[in-house]
Amino acid sequence: MKRLTSRNFSRRRFLGGAAAIGVTVSALPRKGWAQSKQVNVYNWDTYIGETTLETFTENTGIEVQYDLYANNEELLAKLQAGNPGYDLIFPSDWAVENMALRNMIMPLDHSKLTNLDNIDPNFRNLSFDPGMAHSVPYMWGTMGIGYRATAVDETPDSWGVLLDSDKYSGRIALLEDQRSVLGIALKYLGYSMNSTNPDEIAEARDLLIAQKRHIKAFAPDSGQDMLIAGDADLVMEWNGDIMQVMTEDDELSYIVPKEGGMVWTDNMCIPTGAPNVENAYAFIDHILDAEVNAEIANTIQFATANKAARQYINEADLKNPAIYPPDEAIAQSESLKEIGDALRLYSEAWTAVQAA
Amino acid sequence: MRDWRRDKLAFSVFALPATAWLVVFFTIPLVLIWVYSFADRGPQGQVIVALSLENYQRALEWIHLGIIWKSIWIAAITTVLCLALGFPLAMGIAFAPQRWKNPLLLLVILPFWTNLLIRTYAWIAVLRTRGFLNSGLEWVYDRIDGALGLIGLPDLLGPFQPLELLYNTPAVIIGLVYVNLPFLVLPLYATLEKLDKSYLEASLDLGASQWRTFVSVMTPLALPGIVSGTLLVFILSLGTYLTPDLLGGPDSEMIGNLIARQFGAARDWPFGSALSFLLLYAVFLFLWLRATVATRSKGVGV
Numbered sequence: 001m002k003r004l005t006s007r008n009f010s011r012r013r014f015l016g017g018a019a020a021i022g023v024t025v026s027a028l029p030r031k032g033w034a035q036s037k038q039v040n041v042y043n044w045d046t047y048i049g050e051t052t053l054e055t056f057t058e059n060t061g062i063e064v065q066y067d068l069y070a071n072n073e074e075l076l077a078k079l080q081a082g083n084p085g086y087d088l089i090f091p092s093d094w095a096v097e098n099m100a101l102r103n104m105i106m107p108l109d110h111s112k113l114t115n116l117d118n119i120d121p122n123f124r125n126l127s128f129d130p131g132m133a134h135s136v137p138y139m140w141g142t143m144g145i146g147y148r149a150t151a152v153d154e155t156p157d158s159w160g161v162l163l164d165s166d167k168y169s170g171r172i173a174l175l176e177d178q179r180s181v182l183g184i185a186l187k188y189l190g191y192s193m194n195s196t197n198p199d200e201i202a203e204a205r206d207l208l209i210a211q212k213r214h215i216k217a218f219a220p221d222s223g224q225d226m227l228i229a230g231d232a233d234l235v236m237e238w239n240g241d242i243m244q245v246m247t248e249d250d251e252l253s254y255i256v257p258k259e260g261g262m263v264w265t266d267n268m269c270i271p272t273g274a275p276n277v278e279n280a281y282a283f284i285d286h287i288l289d290a291e292v293n294a295e296i297a298n299t300i301q302f303a304t305a306n307k308a309a310r311q312y313i314n315e316a317d318l319k320n321p322a323i324y325p326p327d328e329a330i331a332q333s334e335s336l337k338e339i340g341d342a343l344r345l346y347s348e349a350w351t352a353v354q355a356a
Numbered sequence: 357m358r359d360w361r362r363d364k365l366a367f368s369v370f371a372l373p374a375t376a377w378l379v380v381f382f383t384i385p386l387v388l389i390w391v392y393s394f395a396d397r398g399p400q401g402q403v404i405v406a407l408s409l410e411n412y413q414r415a416l417e418w419i420h421l422g423i424i425w426k427s428i429w430i431a432a433i434t435t436v437l438c439l440a441l442g443f444p445l446a447m448g449i450a451f452a453p454q455r456w457k458n459p460l461l462l463l464v465i466l467p468f469w470t471n472l473l474i475r476t477y478a479w480i481a482v483l484r485t486r487g488f489l490n491s492g493l494e495w496v497y498d499r500i501d502g503a504l505g506l507i508g509l510p511d512l513l514g515p516f517q518p519l520e521l522l523y524n525t526p527a528v529i530i531g532l533v534y535v536n537l538p539f540l541v542l543p544l545y546a547t548l549e550k551l552d553k554s555y556l557e558a559s560l561d562l563g564a565s566q567w568r569t570f571v572s573v574m575t576p577l578a579l580p581g582i583v584s585g586t587l588l589v590f591i592l593s594l595g596t597y598l599t600p601d602l603l604g605g606p607d608s609e610m611i612g613n614l615i616a617r618q619f620g621a622a623r624d625w626p627f628g629s630a631l632s633f634l635l636l637y638a639v640f641l642f643l644w645l646r647a648t649v650a651t652r653s654k655g656v657g658v
Contacts, residue, residue, distance in 0.1 A: 071620075073619075073620045073621065073623065076401070076623070077619075080402070098400045098401070101399075101400050102400050102402065170520075176601075177621060178617070178621050178622065179621065212606050212607075215606050216523050216605065216606075217523040217604075217605050217606060218606055220601050220602065222602075229484055229485070229486060229487075230484075230485050230486045231484050231485045231486075231522065231523070338400065340399035340400065341397075341399050343401070343622065343623060343624075344397075344622075344624065346622075347617070347618070347621075347622035347624060350617075350622075351419060351420070351423075351609075351614065352419060354423075354606070354607075354609040354613075354614075355419050355422055355423055355609065
């Protein structure tokens with residue numbers, strides 16, 4: 001069992017290039033994975049409470065073996081050749097849909113989850129997995145604009161400030177992520193983030209190509225570092241990353257623009273071939289417990305999809321727009337869906353943006 | 357030492373671990389990638405084994421060739437800069453007093469003791485807008501500005517404008533030169549060290565200038581080291597991924613990043629495999645060119 005200590009490496013704070021040098025926690029099949037008193041959990045780094053695993057073992061007598069991954073692609077790569085022995089994984093929105101279509105995760109038996117009613121009704125019918133057929137929502141968040149309040153003359157409440165304006169030329173950083181950036185461009189143009197229409201994607205591509213000379217960098221998930229170091233004043237980033245630097249620098253702020261952004265949701269799923277299915281259900285139910293869930297959310301400072309847990313969440317977190325953004329912003333936002341062959345349109349558009 | 361031809365058993369026992377290592381960690385993965393490069397991408401990013409040339413057709417599209425061409429340029433500039441910096445350095449070490457050689461060589465390989473990722477992050481700290489370099493420049497600038505104020509010319513220079521040193525292609529080249537310099541210095545040093553110094557003395561004694569001796573005597577003799585070193589730097593730079601990812605700007609995508617993206621966000625392993633093999637063929641081409649040059653200027657060994 002691994003204890004998590006680092007606050008610097010968090011969910012979606014993927015230290016750029018860590019994958020390139022192979023910094024991943026080993027997931028080779030090892031002896032004793034299929035034991036009646038064990039559950040093998042594969043989760044994002046720094047994405048669990050301080051006491052979650054201990055209380056689970058105390059309550060059930062089941063030992064937790066805990067492994068970490070850095071992004072959805074890594075999770076998919078590790079499981080697509082066959083489940084090496086994991087009982088519980090935490091894929092995001094589109095990855096849930098992807099794995100469900102490929103039968104890589106099992107349909108869930110809701111009768112085994114006594115605390116399932118704690119889930120916020122708004123999260124029970126998400127577009128990527130209606131009716132929670134394969135997944136139970138865990139934590140969620142948004143993509144928005146992190147900015148230095150002293151460097152802008154008005155709140156950047158539109159994606160146009162980043163994508164369609166020369167006002168902050170050379171002080172803008174976008175994410176180095178093809179679907180996020182093209183998706184936000186689509187959103188700004190009034191289309192769906194999950195568009196599969198080649199003309200719409202081409203329009204988003206051309207918008208980015210025209211804007212490119214004003215963009216300082218496509219940051220590999222390091223926008224928050226550029227912001228705090230003064231390399232950029234406006235960055236497209238995940239809320240959790242901006243959240244971290246906001247605690248270090250009062251001038252920094254976060255907003256989900258009026259066009260809406262992307263809502264991401266991470267979900268608990270049982271991969272096909274899991275050796276300890278019953279224990280996985282027990283673990284999900286443990287996490288669904290209101291107090292256990294609130295302890296996790298208070299530790300990692302992400303928004304929980306568990307409505308019953310809200311009463312135990314720190315007041316300051318509930319009021320923080322970088323954790324729980326205003327409802328209007330959420331109403332306009334979308335989740336990324338699995339788009340099948342259309343992904344190639346995005347890949348080619350992104351290559352064109354890079355090469356332009 | 358015994359001849360391996362006479363003692364085949366001992367030889368095969370000693371060769372076995374290395375061979376097994378190569379087969380398991382090099383040959384098999386490479387064959388796998390080769391098979392993937394002819395496969396189709398399933399709608400959810402699956403690899404569907406097939407016999408399709410479509411991935412290679414795509415890889416040869418102008419846009420991808422353009423990225424390869426840009427990568428070749430970046431690698432070539434890196435190589436030239438490494439040679440310009442590395443040749444004098446290797447010469448300095450080779451001609452240094454004996455007791456200095458090992459400490460100097462140690463200094464060349466010292467950066468390898470730190471992880472590449474950490475060293476690249478250090479460059480970010482040096483080059484960024486409020487990085488060490490800009491802060492240093494600002495300090496000097498303020499002193500000059502202050503001095504001008506004292507002689508009755510206040511505010512002549514205006515406020516300090518930090519230089520844009522990071523997030524562009526020059527930053528990538530700086531990073532690559534830094535990372536790859538030892539790969540040029542070490543083979544070059546090995547050649548220069550073995551070089552028979554009496555040739556240089558003869559050249560000087562017979563009236564050639566220092567420069568003439570360097571160009572006409574030393575450089576041809578050092579050619580094997582130059583070829584090995586530059587080729588190593590060029591190939592390493594060509595396939596690089598980390599440096600442009602961290603130091604590059606919106607225009608700095610290299611072929612390594614394009615390939616990495618196919619195995620990541622694009623979830624198109626077959627196309628990524630075809631691009632990898634295209635890169636591999638490009639490297640083979642340069643190795644073949646090198647072999648041809650080597651044969652022409654006979655006697656030049658590996």
